[in-house]
Amino acid sequence: MRLVIARCAVDYQGRLSAHLPLAVRLLMVKADGCVCVHADSGAYKPLNWMTAPNVLVEEPGPAEGLLSRWTVTNPKGERLTIDIEEVLLDVDEPLGIGPGLVKDGVEAHLQELLAGDPTVLEAGLVLIRREHATDIGPVDLLCRAADGHTVVVEVKRRGDIDGVDQLGRYLGRLQLDSRLHPLRGVLVAQQIAPQAKVLCQARGYAWVEVDYDLLRGARLPDLTLF
Amino acid sequence: MRLVIARCAVDYQGRLSAHLPLAVRLLMVKADGCVCVHADSGAYKPLNWMTAPNVLVEEPGPAEGLLSRWTVTNPKGERLTIDIEEVLLDVDEPLGIGPGLVKDGVEAHLQELLAGDPTVLEAGLVLIRREHATDIGPVDLLCRAADGHTVVVEVKRRGDIDGVDQLGRYLGRLQLDSRLHPLRGVLVAQQIAPQAKVLCQARGYAWVEVDYDLLRGARLPDLTLF
DNA sequence: TATTACATGTCGACC
DNA sequence: GGTCGACGTGTAATA
Numbered sequence: 001m002r003l004v005i006a007r008c009a010v011d012y013q014g015r016l017s018a019h020l021p022l023a024v025r026l027l028m029v030k031a032d033g034c035v036c037v038h039a040d041s042g043a044y045k046p047l048n049w050m051t052a053p054n055v056l057v058e059e060p061g062p063a064e065g066l067l068s069r070w071t072v073t074n075p076k077g078e079r080l081t082i083d084i085e086e087v088l089l090d091v092d093e094p095l096g097i098g099p100g101l102v103k104d105g106v107e108a109h110l111q112e113l114l115a116g117d118p119t120v121l122e123a124g125l126v127l128i129r130r131e132h133a134t135d136i137g138p139v140d141l142l143c144r145a146a147d148g149h150t151v152v153v154e155v156k157r158r159g160d161i162d163g164v165d166q167l168g169r170y171l172g173r174l175q176l177d178s179r180l181h182p183l184r185g186v187l188v189a190q191q192i193a194p195q196a197k198v199l200c201q202a203r204g205y206a207w208v209e210v211d212y213d214l215l216r217g218a219r220l221p222d223l224t225l226f
Numbered sequence: 227m228r229l230v231i232a233r234c235a236v237d238y239q240g241r242l243s244a245h246l247p248l249a250v251r252l253l254m255v256k257a258d259g260c261v262c263v264h265a266d267s268g269a270y271k272p273l274n275w276m277t278a279p280n281v282l283v284e285e286p287g288p289a290e291g292l293l294s295r296w297t298v299t300n301p302k303g304e305r306l307t308i309d310i311e312e313v314l315l316d317v318d319e320p321l322g323i324g325p326g327l328v329k330d331g332v333e334a335h336l337q338e339l340l341a342g343d344p345t346v347l348e349a350g351l352v353l354i355r356r357e358h359a360t361d362i363g364p365v366d367l368l369c370r371a372a373d374g375h376t377v378v379v380e381v382k383r384r385g386d387i388d389g390v391d392q393l394g395r396y397l398g399r400l401q402l403d404s405r406l407h408p409l410r411g412v413l414v415a416q417q418i419a420p421q422a423k424v425l426c427q428a429r430g431y432a433w434v435e436v437d438y439d440l441l442r443g444a445r446l447p448d449l450t451l452f
Numbered sequence: 453t454a455t456t457a458c459a460t461g462t463c464g465a466c467c
Numbered sequence: 468g469g470t471c472g473a474c475g476t477g478t479a480a481t482a
Binding site: 001003005015016019020022023024025030031034036038039040041042043044045046047048049050051052088089091093094095096097101103104105106161165195198199202 | 362
């Protein structure tokens with residue numbers, strides 16, 4: 001990884017146009033070719049960048065008082081131009097390839113907990129199948145309610161308006177299968193946006209906000225005693 | 227900005243759990259306190275990070291063979307732990323506050339241009355209101371067509387299938403207001419995905435692909451002469 | 453502060 | 468290569 005701290009101006013032409021006036025920035029060039037321009041604030045997104053694959057050309061500055069110019073181009077026709085006036089630091093240190101990041105997410109776990117006990121959502125609810133396949137994607141949970149309804153459950157960490165649409169698409173798809181009639185839909189999330197609730201209301205879908213920690217605790221009651 | 231290249235292991239506990247095994251990484255500490263852990267590949271997202279505001283505590287490693295431990299915590303209860311075994315580089319260079327990034331060509335600009343002259347979408351189209359409020363979000367452009375239709379315009383930089391859904395939501399919502407009848411919908415973008423066009427077709431929505439540069443040029447014809 | 457929609461989103465999975 | 472869904476999404480603007 002090459003790290004350069006320099007007084008520079010940056011231009012990007014591609015999906016949009018962006019210009020960064022002259023100032024001191026960090027230029028980061030990764031081993032895979034990715035170039036990032038960072039300021040000393042604003043986590044964690046760089047001001048400008050160019051992802052791999054790309055080509056970086058470094059040449060003497062074309063104008064007076066310009067030390068050098070970096071031109072980074074990619075096959076999509078995007079272009080990043082960095083005009084350097086002064087270099088304060090320039091180091092190149094190989095990092096090598098490190099082992100990957102190991103994640104333990106909440107979303108999948110939430111679905112798992114609900115599959116284990118759907119009655120959290122509605123009394124008497126019984127799981128038919130998890131990740132029930134349809135030709136427009138898998139339904140998170142397919143359940144049977146006490147009143148005989150088939151219930152389509154869409155699980156999200158955060159329930160936004162697009163999650164309501166997703167639920168609607170599954171309902172529309174499963175509606176075609178008369179064996180599943182009558183059909184109902186539920187949006188489940190730790191937090192549901194007001195607009196998503198309005199849309200659920202309008203379309204006749206139910207929604208449930210669940211507390212992840214509480215839910216996890218409910219399945220491990222022995223651990224909550226002391 | 228402080229830049230440290232070190233052999234280290236990283237743990238994150240917060241919205242999820244993540245562990246990064248021992249390897250050489252770049253640690254970036256910005257003036258506002260943001261901490262990022264970068265590998266030598268992968269644009270531009272860090273492997274781990276902690277956004278400001280936060281507190282960074284640096285202390286001697288608690289175990290044998292451990293040089294030091296950084297603990298970064300924030301008010302939300304998230305925690306980033308960096309165990310450092312070897313430091314290959316450690317520099318601290320003030321960058322100062324630079325001028326901001328200037329962007330051109332984002333959705334807002336496109337919307338602005340279209341609001342200024344809706345006839346590029348359809349002859350005779352007149353703007354009623356920009357950002358017309360509904361309880362499921364603002365309609366980008368609400369227009370009146372020559373044939374008396376009210377036209378709902380959804381503007382995107384890139385038209386994807388979710389943009390068609392968004393247009394559909396607004397149409398469904400405004401359909402409830404008989405004063406706006408009859409109603410039509412148009413999806414506008416610089417580029418529209420094939421599937422989005424298919425969905426528009428199926429639902430009876432119109433779509434228009436516009437050239438941003440051309441559009442901008444059309445409003446400034448005198449500037450394009452030479 | 454909370455709510456919302458945009459983002460040069462990025463990234464992975466699947467087709 | 469395109470589409471789709473998730474992300475510790477981040478980020479800015481707005482109410």
